Amino acid sequence: MSTFLGYMLVAHIILGLIGIGAFYAVWMGLLKKVPKLAFLFWASLLGFLSFIASWLTGGYYYVEYYGGAVKPIIKAGEYPWAHLVVMEAKEHIFLFLPILATLVFLSLALLKETALLNQGIRKALAYVVGFIVIAGIAITLGGMLISGAVR
Amino acid sequence: MEWHTFLIVVHLIGAALGVGGATFAEIFLLKAVRDGEIDPVESSFMQVTYRVVRVGLFLLILSGFGFLILYRFTGLEERLYSPLLWSKLSIVVVILINAILLQARHIPLWLGSALSFASWYAAMLILPLRSAIMPISYLEIMGWYVVSVAVVAVALSIIRRSLGIKF
Numbered sequence: 001m002s003t004f005l006g007y008m009l010v011a012h013i014i015l016g017l018i019g020i021g022a023f024y025a026v027w028m029g030l031l032k033k034v035p036k037l038a039f040l041f042w043a044s045l046l047g048f049l050s051f052i053a054s055w056l057t058g059g060y061y062y063v064e065y066y067g068g069a070v071k072p073i074i075k076a077g078e079y080p081w082a083h084l085v086v087m088e089a090k091e092h093i094f095l096f097l098p099i100l101a102t103l104v105f106l107s108l109a110l111l112k113e114t115a116l117l118n119q120g121i122r123k124a125l126a127y128v129v130g131f132i133v134i135a136g137i138a139i140t141l142g143g144m145l146i147s148g149a150v151r
Numbered sequence: 152m153e154w155h156t157f158l159i160v161v162h163l164i165g166a167a168l169g170v171g172g173a174t175f176a177e178i179f180l181l182k183a184v185r186d187g188e189i190d191p192v193e194s195s196f197m198q199v200t201y202r203v204v205r206v207g208l209f210l211l212i213l214s215g216f217g218f219l220i221l222y223r224f225t226g227l228e229e230r231l232y233s234p235l236l237w238s239k240l241s242i243v244v245v246i247l248i249n250a251i252l253l254q255a256r257h258i259p260l261w262l263g264s265a266l267s268f269a270s271w272y273a274a275m276l277i278l279p280l281r282s283a284i285m286p287i288s289y290l291e292i293m294g295w296y297v298v299s300v301a302v303v304a305v306a307l308s309i310i311r312r313s314l315g316i317k318f
Binding site: 006009010013014017021024027028031032130137141144145147148149150 | 209212213216219220223224228229230231232240244247250251254255
């Protein structure tokens with residue numbers, strides 16, 4: 001693997017973690033008695049940008065390196081399911097995250113502080129953000145399983 | 152400084168802040184609810200402590216994934232399938248979910264406290280104890296973890312009763 005591709009992989013992992021962390025903070029913030037819109041907005045913006053950047057760096061690594069160099073090793077190794085099941089699932093769930101992140105970020109950008117006092121709006125946003133965090137953790141762990149299968 | 156050493160230092164600082172913060176969060180909570188209400192000073196102490204725990208968790212997760220990246224680039228990928236590593240990851244996920252459940256008030260305080268307290272100590276102790284407990288399976292570690300949560304819950308309940316505190 002070239003140094004540049006190595007950087008892409010590291011950036012993909014770290015940006016993904018930052019995105020999950022930012023949306024975890026949004027989730028916690030939405031569950032507070034009095035949520036602070038400014039905090040939620042900036043945290044969701046950070047999460048949104050991180051997921052987009054993680055999407056691009058991960059996508060570049062996948063297209064340029066994973067498919068040709070890593071996938072055949074995993075499929076011929078002890079844990080072919082790491083690609084056949086985990087990577088296939090990861091690829092599809094991964095597509096949801098930046099879209100849902102955009103939805104949450106735009107909602108918080110367009111909402112007014114008083115709208116967050118509406119329990120229905122907060123609950124709906126908390127469910128979407130909760131899904132983002134749980135899906136993010138799941139595909140992070142999936143990424144570890146895939147990396148571990150490269151031997 | 153080599154990457155491995157740097158990551159160990161950051162990981163240890165994260166674990167120290169997390170375990171220390173979780174311990175003091177419990178102590179402050181016990182002190183605060185002793186008279187039946189949490190006053191603003193007690194509340195501010197607890198807020199600061201929770202912030203320290205969050206910083207510890209952030210450092211622990213980031214440095215933890217730093218190790219995983221290092222293993223990937225140094226040909227030590229087999230370590231990514233270690234039962235100890237997956238137990239630690241599972242316990243960190245429990246810490247994250249427990250914090251959400253506590254914030255949403257969807258978990259009794261006695262259980263949330265016991266989970267937080269036991270999970271932080273378990274996350275800190277798993278890897279240093281590896282030479283003493285290996286070979287061990289993921290399910291065995293998680294079984295011991297569940298037992299430790301139950302023991303901590305009972306111990307905290309005894310302490311609360313002896314102090315005349317009701318949750």
